[in-house]
Amino acid sequence: MALPSSLPHHRVTAPAHETTDLNAPEFILPFALGVWRAGQLAAIEQALSRWVADPAATPAPAGLGDAMRYAVLDGGKRLRPLLVMAACEAAGGDARAALRPACAVELIHAYSLVHDDLPCMDNDVLRRGKPTAHVKFGEAQALLAGDALQALAFELLTPEDGSVDAPTQARLCRLLAQAAGFQGMAGGQAIDLASVGLPLTSGELHEMHRLKTGALLQASVLMGAACGAAVGLAFQVVDDILDVTADAATLGKTAGKDAAQEKPTFVSLMGLTASRNYAQHLLAQALASLQTSELGNIEPLQALANMLVNRQQ
Amino acid sequence: MALPSSLPHHRVTAPAHETTDLNAPEFILPFALGVWRAGQLAAIEQALSRWVADPAATPAPAGLGDAMRYAVLDGGKRLRPLLVMAACEAAGGDARAALRPACAVELIHAYSLVHDDLPCMDNDVLRRGKPTAHVKFGEAQALLAGDALQALAFELLTPEDGSVDAPTQARLCRLLAQAAGFQGMAGGQAIDLASVGLPLTSGELHEMHRLKTGALLQASVLMGAACGAAVGLAFQVVDDILDVTADAATLGKTAGKDAAQEKPTFVSLMGLTASRNYAQHLLAQALASLQTSELGNIEPLQALANMLVNRQQ
Numbered sequence: 001m002a003l004p005s006s007l008p009h010h011r012v013t014a015p016a017h018e019t020t021d022l023n024a025p026e027f028i029l030p031f032a033l034g035v036w037r038a039g040q041l042a043a044i045e046q047a048l049s050r051w052v053a054d055p056a057a058t059p060a061p062a063g064l065g066d067a068m069r070y071a072v073l074d075g076g077k078r079l080r081p082l083l084v085m086a087a088c089e090a091a092g093g094d095a096r097a098a099l100r101p102a103c104a105v106e107l108i109h110a111y112s113l114v115h116d117d118l119p120c121m122d123n124d125v126l127r128r129g130k131p132t133a134h135v136k137f138g139e140a141q142a143l144l145a146g147d148a149l150q151a152l153a154f155e156l157l158t159p160e161d162g163s164v165d166a167p168t169q170a171r172l173c174r175l176l177a178q179a180a181g182f183q184g185m186a187g188g189q190a191i192d193l194a195s196v197g198l199p200l201t202s203g204e205l206h207e208m209h210r211l212k213t214g215a216l217l218q219a220s221v222l223m224g225a226a227c228g229a230a231v232g233l234a235f236q237v238v239d240d241i242l243d244v245t246a247d248a249a250t251l252g253k254t255a256g257k258d259a260a261q262e263k264p265t266f267v268s269l270m271g272l273t274a275s276r277n278y279a280q281h282l283l284a285q286a287l288a289s290l291q292t293s294e295l296g297n298i299e300p301l302q303a304l305a306n307m308l309v310n311r312q313q
Numbered sequence: 314m315a316l317p318s319s320l321p322h323h324r325v326t327a328p329a330h331e332t333t334d335l336n337a338p339e340f341i342l343p344f345a346l347g348v349w350r351a352g353q354l355a356a357i358e359q360a361l362s363r364w365v366a367d368p369a370a371t372p373a374p375a376g377l378g379d380a381m382r383y384a385v386l387d388g389g390k391r392l393r394p395l396l397v398m399a400a401c402e403a404a405g406g407d408a409r410a411a412l413r414p415a416c417a418v419e420l421i422h423a424y425s426l427v428h429d430d431l432p433c434m435d436n437d438v439l440r441r442g443k444p445t446a447h448v449k450f451g452e453a454q455a456l457l458a459g460d461a462l463q464a465l466a467f468e469l470l471t472p473e474d475g476s477v478d479a480p481t482q483a484r485l486c487r488l489l490a491q492a493a494g495f496q497g498m499a500g501g502q503a504i505d506l507a508s509v510g511l512p513l514t515s516g517e518l519h520e521m522h523r524l525k526t527g528a529l530l531q532a533s534v535l536m537g538a539a540c541g542a543a544v545g546l547a548f549q550v551v552d553d554i555l556d557v558t559a560d561a562a563t564l565g566k567t568a569g570k571d572a573a574q575e576k577p578t579f580v581s582l583m584g585l586t587a588s589r590n591y592a593q594h595l596l597a598q599a600l601a602s603l604q605t606s607e608l609g610n611i612e613p614l615q616a617l618a619n620m621l622v623n624r625q626q
């Protein structure tokens with residue numbers, strides 16, 4: 001496959017003693033996800049710090065801002081914001097336009113973790129080696145911080161400064177609200193809650209992951225694509241891809257903890273080897289769809305999909 | 314003051330033996346808030362029942378929909394939706410366009426009550442004579458239902474069917490997100506949380522009520538106005554009015570309970586008579602501003618402002 005001419009930085013000069021075709025596949029370096037990611041992460045972290053109750057600019061009263069910032073500026077992997085940025089790039093969009101939805105989707109993710117950690121839910125006291133928000137600030141303040149983060153997500157998507165056109169603002173709000181709500185993340189959490197100790201079928205388990213984790217990952221890609229020009233085509237393709245990728249991404253995750261809580265997992269249902277094979281099958285399917293699409297620079301998205309499925313944790 | 318010709322239904326026929334001017338003030342019936350309200354409430358209740366996880370159309374998984382509907386379809390007074398409808402009418406808007414924001418703001422109010430009632434907050438077991446959501450469905454499900462209701466509010470504001478134009482959708486999301494978030498309702502709740510047993514100044518108390526209750530009441534009016542044609546002028550006038558009205562509305566409210574929880578109130582700070590006088594002063598100021606505005610049918614809004622300040626509970 002010939003590389004599109006817009007990607008010259010991914011070709012390398014052949015060693016002087018070689019005379020082979022420089023466009024041959026073996027001379028194309030794999031996309032440097034690490035470099036791309038570092039640049040995106042710097043922008044995302046800076047934006048989050050500026051937009052989440054910055055004490056110097058938009059302070060929140062009575063310690064609420066401290067709890068909100070603690071929950072967000074916590075060294076997370078920023079997987080969802082990276083998906084937004086990658087999808088924006090694939091859809092030919094401006095990276096600056098994608099920063100708001102990138103941060104907004106991370107705020108939804110962060111609030112869900114704060115609420116999930118509460119004693120009435122998973123009752124977790126540590127997250128990434130630090131006390132969880134309710135241990136640090138008390139349950140009531142953690143609850144409020146989560147609530148305020150969800151509202152802030154929609155505030156980020158609707159700036160008054162004219163930097164984002166109104167149809168895009170409305171579409172981004174719609175995508176995020178649907179993904180976060182009862183037919184998305186919150187619905188998946190309700191299934192999760194009801195499933196403790198119960199035998200779920202493979203179909204029910206699939207549905208739970210599709211909603212609990214998949215909906216927000218999918219929204220990340222759709223929101224990124226909504227910032228681009230190639231939205232029309234990108235939407236359906238990306239929709240198909242992420243529906244399976246998101247599912248695969250959750251296959252190996254927190255299986256140990258889920259098992260301890262008697263929550264059903266793909267591994268407990270299918271066994272480890274079959275689960276891994278299923279994940280690779282879904283990934284191959286996703287990458288094939290992406291390859292045949294007519295999107296722009298798909299390499300960040302390809303690399304992230306790979307990382308999602310093959311990450312070790 | 315002569316009545317505008319668009320309001321003929323507020324005049325009455327004089328008794329046959331009278332010959333006085335039918336336009337004289339003593340022949341103009343007071344605006345029938347009860348009739349107007351009954352009509353609006355019927356539409357609001359029907360819309361809420363249709364839009365909140367209707368089991369026949371958009372069911373929510375694993376009992377989540379039951380908890381959401383329990384929290385919303387509970388015989389509430391619908392004060393905020395009524396303000397949206399009244400402001401829409403004052404701004405010359407179409408009542409049908411205001412139904413979505415009317416319901417959205419009620420969902421934010423309903424979710425805040427569910428979370429407020431949780432054991433880590435006010436630990437209330439009864440609301441309107443019925444068990445609170447967490448007593449009925451468990452804490453985890455109540456927490457999720459609240460979260461899902463907040464997301465649903467923004468989903469209601471962003472329909473895909475073209476019934477609301479994109480700039481209005483974006484503006485409504487912005488107004489609601491700001492009012493619900495850390496610089497609005499959630500911020501006010503954080504001040505409330507921090508104030509238990511502490512002496513607040515009158516200024517601090519004012520700030521708490523302005524955020525905790527006032528922000529959402531104010532947003533109700535601004536969102537209604539955003540559905541109308543006379544938005545430009547309406548915005549500033551209504552903004553000024555509601556800032557004081559909202560404040561007054563909270564003066565007499567739940568004073569007994571707040572006192573029991575050692576929360577400062579206007580009554581505990583100023584005494585009952587001075588508080589009542591202050592409320593009437595604010596109301597008179599609000600009504601005077603409304604009177605001199607160039608809005609359309611201001612009577613529902615006037616009547617609601619009156620009701621807000623003078624309600625007995």
